[in-house]
Amino acid sequence: xxxxxxxxxxxxxxxxxxxxxxxxxxxxxxxxxxxxxxxxxxxxxxxxxxxxxxxxxxxxxxxxxxxxxxxxxxxxxxxxxxxxxxxxxxxxxxxxxxxxxxxxxxxxxxxxxxxxxxxxxxxxxxxxxxxxxxxxxx
Amino acid sequence: xxxxxxxxxxxxxxxxxxxxxxxxxxxxxxxxxxxxxxxxxxxxxxxxxxxxxxxxxxxxxxxxxxxxxxxxxxxxxxxxxxxxxxxxxxxxxxxxxxxxxxxxxxxxxxxxxxxxxxxxxxxxxxxxxxxxxxxxxxxxxxxxxxxxxxxxxxxxxxxxxxxxxxxxxxxxxxxxxxxxxxxxxxxxxxxxxxxxxxxxxxxxxxxxxxxxxxxxxxxxxxxxxxxxxxxxxxxxxxxxxxxxxxxxxxxxxxxxxxxxxxxxxxxxxxxxxxxxxxxxxxxxxxxxxxxxxxxxxxxxxxxxxxxxxxxxxxxxxxxxxxxxxxxxxxxxxxxxxxxxxxxxxxxxxxxxxxxxxxxxxxxxxxxxxxxxxxxxxxxxxxxxxxxxxxxxxxxxxxxxxxxxxxxxxxxxxxxxxxxxxxxxxxxxxxxxxxxxxxxxxxxxxxxxxxxxxxxxxxxxxxxxxxxxxxxxxxxxxxxxxxxxxxxxxxxxxxxxxxxxxxxxxxxxxxxxxxxxxxxxxxxxxxxxxxxxxxxxxxxxxxxxxxxxxxxxxxxxxxxxxxxxxxxxxxxxxxxxxxxxxxxxxxxxxxxxxxxxxxxxxxxxxxxxxxxxxxxxxxxxxxxxxxxxxxxxxxxxxxxxxxxxxxxxxxxxxxxxxxxxxxxxxxxxxxxxxxxxxxxxxxxxxxxxx
Numbered sequence: 001x002x003x004x005x006x007x008x009x010x011x012x013x014x015x016x017x018x019x020x021x022x023x024x025x026x027x028x029x030x031x032x033x034x035x036x037x038x039x040x041x042x043x044x045x046x047x048x049x050x051x052x053x054x055x056x057x058x059x060x061x062x063x064x065x066x067x068x069x070x071x072x073x074x075x076x077x078x079x080x081x082x083x084x085x086x087x088x089x090x091x092x093x094x095x096x097x098x099x100x101x102x103x104x105x106x107x108x109x110x111x112x113x114x115x116x117x118x119x120x121x122x123x124x125x126x127x128x129x130x131x132x133x134x135x136x137x138x
Numbered sequence: 139x140x141x142x143x144x145x146x147x148x149x150x151x152x153x154x155x156x157x158x159x160x161x162x163x164x165x166x167x168x169x170x171x172x173x174x175x176x177x178x179x180x181x182x183x184x185x186x187x188x189x190x191x192x193x194x195x196x197x198x199x200x201x202x203x204x205x206x207x208x209x210x211x212x213x214x215x216x217x218x219x220x221x222x223x224x225x226x227x228x229x230x231x232x233x234x235x236x237x238x239x240x241x242x243x244x245x246x247x248x249x250x251x252x253x254x255x256x257x258x259x260x261x262x263x264x265x266x267x268x269x270x271x272x273x274x275x276x277x278x279x280x281x282x283x284x285x286x287x288x289x290x291x292x293x294x295x296x297x298x299x300x301x302x303x304x305x306x307x308x309x310x311x312x313x314x315x316x317x318x319x320x321x322x323x324x325x326x327x328x329x330x331x332x333x334x335x336x337x338x339x340x341x342x343x344x345x346x347x348x349x350x351x352x353x354x355x356x357x358x359x360x361x362x363x364x365x366x367x368x369x370x371x372x373x374x375x376x377x378x379x380x381x382x383x384x385x386x387x388x389x390x391x392x393x394x395x396x397x398x399x400x401x402x403x404x405x406x407x408x409x410x411x412x413x414x415x416x417x418x419x420x421x422x423x424x425x426x427x428x429x430x431x432x433x434x435x436x437x438x439x440x441x442x443x444x445x446x447x448x449x450x451x452x453x454x455x456x457x458x459x460x461x462x463x464x465x466x467x468x469x470x471x472x473x474x475x476x477x478x479x480x481x482x483x484x485x486x487x488x489x490x491x492x493x494x495x496x497x498x499x500x501x502x503x504x505x506x507x508x509x510x511x512x513x514x515x516x517x518x519x520x521x522x523x524x525x526x527x528x529x530x531x532x533x534x535x536x537x538x539x540x541x542x543x544x545x546x547x548x549x550x551x552x553x554x555x556x557x558x559x560x561x562x563x564x565x566x567x568x569x570x571x572x573x574x575x576x577x578x579x580x581x582x583x584x585x586x587x588x589x590x591x592x593x594x595x596x597x598x599x600x601x602x603x604x605x606x607x608x609x610x611x612x613x614x615x616x617x618x619x620x621x622x623x624x625x626x627x628x629x630x631x632x633x634x635x636x637x638x639x640x641x642x643x644x645x646x647x648x649x650x651x652x653x654x655x656x657x658x659x660x661x662x663x664x665x666x667x668x669x670x671x672x673x674x675x676x677x678x679x680x681x682x683x684x685x686x687x688x689x690x691x692x693x694x695x696x697x698x699x700x701x702x703x704x705x706x707x708x709x710x711x712x713x714x715x716x717x718x719x720x721x722x723x724x725x726x727x728x729x730x731x732x733x734x735x736x737x738x739x740x741x742x743x744x745x746x747x748x749x750x751x752x753x754x755x756x757x758x759x760x761x762x763x764x765x766x767x768x769x770x771x772x773x774x775x776x777x778x779x780x781x782x783x784x785x786x787x788x789x790x791x792x793x794x795x796x797x798x799x800x801x802x803x804x805x806x807x808x809x810x811x812x813x814x815x816x817x818x819x820x821x822x823x824x825x826x827x
Binding site: 003011034035086117 | 318330
């Protein structure tokens with residue numbers, strides 16, 4: 001009763017072209033049935049994320065650990081609130097990140113939980129850069 | 139089932155069967171000769187009502203399953219086909235959906251009866267535990283059933299509830315993957331939920347057999363809580379309990395029929411008339427009303443795993459009730475303190491239900507935590523304490539004595555508690571409806587010809603509305619569930635079949651492939667559906683500034699607004715079901731050229747007074763004089779809005795007139811039937827009192 005072969009095959013890695021995404025914009029792609037936010041962060045968002053003392057976070061993680069080195073403006077996170085599974089809205093909330101309308105969880109510009117009932121940061125899916133402007137998710 | 143029966147049929151064929159399989163004797167000893175306490179009140183009817191409801195759900199469910207397709211891209215459509223094309227499909231669907239709520243109303247009353255009269259005490263502990271198992275199976279069945287129509291609430295309710303299991307350490311994620319059958323809620327989930335939803339009611343039926351068996355070993359409890367000792371204490375089940383149950387059940391059926399025929403959407407959520415969209419979360423995810431108290435407890439606890447444990451414990455704690463409450467006196471009638479705490483508990487449960495439908499903010503969160511504590515305190519602190527300290531009043535010597543003592547005052551508490559429960563239930567049910575209050579002006583209530591128990595569609599309005607759709611709305615909005623033949627159906631615009639064929643032939647329908655393998659166009663036929671203006675979602679968005687014009691077939695059922703207290707209680711009696719049409723008409727007439735001072739609307743959007751957030755992507759679609767009507771009706775925006783909304787209400791529910799007409803006949807029948815049962819019951823019981 002575990003996922004069958006065709007479901008697993010449909011979950012094969014996908015390639016996404018980042019060139020059309022301007023600074024300060026984001027897109028949502030679907031992989032394995034889950035929405036994935038790909039955000040081209042502004043310098044302000046990156047600085048805001050890096051200035052937060054890591055130890056003060058409910059789910060401590062540095063911004064650097066959640067992005068790829070040399071591609072710091074690209075944030076790739078699974079857009080499913082870690083509380084009960086709703087899709088948070090990008091560019092909303094007090095932290096210039098994500099806001100989940102279901103129960104009010106707020107994530108920052110690194111996708112980390114800052115406020116609200118969600119226990120964990122927005123998960124980062126496995127991905128790698130295949131070129132300067134293309135990533136492969138999965 | 140108290141020992142071998144002495145029943146012998148007179149008919150030789152039946153004797154032949156009886157010798158080989160004594161089933162007739164079993165039926166006789168269990169449901170005819172079975173000694174029933176003679177002092178039972180109407181709270182004891184709910185066992186029979188529950189058996190009836192299980193039968194109704196299985197029967198309607200099996201019929202629905204003959205027409206339903208459990209596949210993610212086809213499920214929603216198959217349910218609409220049932221509502222529109224299957225003979226009396228709308229009746230089966232409404233019976234099944236309302237029936238689930240009735241099933242839960244009855245089970246909660248049944249459980250509260252058990253709590254109040256101590257029916258869980260020795261020697262009925264296993265009977266009680268079997269009941270808890272049935273309740274858990276019912277909750278699982280109800281949850282999976284709600285997923286099957288694959289609307290927005292179906293999908294997102296499934297997402298939230300299956301995600302709960304990820305709270306468990308180590309095994310959580312594996313459990314969730316197993317439930318999903320994939321990486322997210324999707325087609326494999328729907329398929330397995332359908333399989334289990336079909337299976338579990340038969341498992342319930344099996345456990346019900348054990349439940350009735352356990353009951354017959356101990357015999358029924360009774361309002362006095364004393365055991366039956368002599369023959370004077372009991373009456374044979376048939377005809378005494380049978381006729382009393384028939385009367386009680388027919389009253390319950392009147393209540394049930396009210397929902398089916400006049401208020402089918404009252405306990406549901408408008409969002410479930412929007413097909414499931416994995417990319418868009420509804421603003422308020424609310425489970426069905428019968429899960430609300432537990433949902434409130436889940437959200438009260440700030441920690442995810444603790445919240446899940448508290449939620450499951452709140453049901454499992456019932457299993458331990460016989461050992462938490464060890465008081466020797468069974469019935470709360472003779473336990474003045476326990477009686478008061480019982481009613482406080484009922485209020486706590488209803489309030490928790492109300493909270494489950496509110497957004498988890500501010501005072502609702504605090505109230506939820508206090509009430510969750512009260513819920514557990516009742517079982518873990520109050521009942522064990524009362525067992526030790528309470529001084530109960532003396533119980534009657536026997537059931538027969540209890541019956542002799544019976545005065546008129548016994549009837550009054552019954553009536554007043556029914557009223558109290560009805561009010562509480564109405565509060566709960568009303569709160570379960572969508573709480574979409576923020577940023578929305580209340581649409582003004584309009585007069586609709588189809589409103590009320592005897593409402594009918596105004597034929598002229600339907601025909602004018604069709605014209606407005608064709609000439610204005612169809613440029614951007616599809617009407618996928620309406621076929622040309624439908625405009626000739628009874629209860630609709632009232633065109634002839636020739637007129638429907640003429641309308642169809644005006645359209646070009648894509649068909650094919652032909653023998654060369656090419657697609658081609660041909661004139662429409664009555665069986666064809668109104669063609670959509672765009673071939674796919676992307677084309678629709680590209681032509682409409684990124685916004686997607688929704689399909690209009692169900693729009694008047696898929697939109698609503700919060701009625702608030704006390705309107706939602708009055709609505710139940712006035713059968714107000716027109717939130718959707720009021721909203722749609724308000725949108726069409728609610729455009730304003732200039733937004734009020736201080737309000738900015740993004741470029742590409744328009745200000746609308748009634749659209750949540752006020753910025754709508756649709757430009758004002760209606761202008762005076764845009765459509766001319768043959769019957770001379772005014773060519774005004776208000777007229778267009780009224781007519782097209784009437785047309786869209788018909789498009790959403792083509793069988794509404796048939797539903798209300800059948801409702802009237804059913805009510806007349808049930809009232810007469812209940813009356814006859816009442817007088818027969820009085821006659822049968824005349825000698826027993």
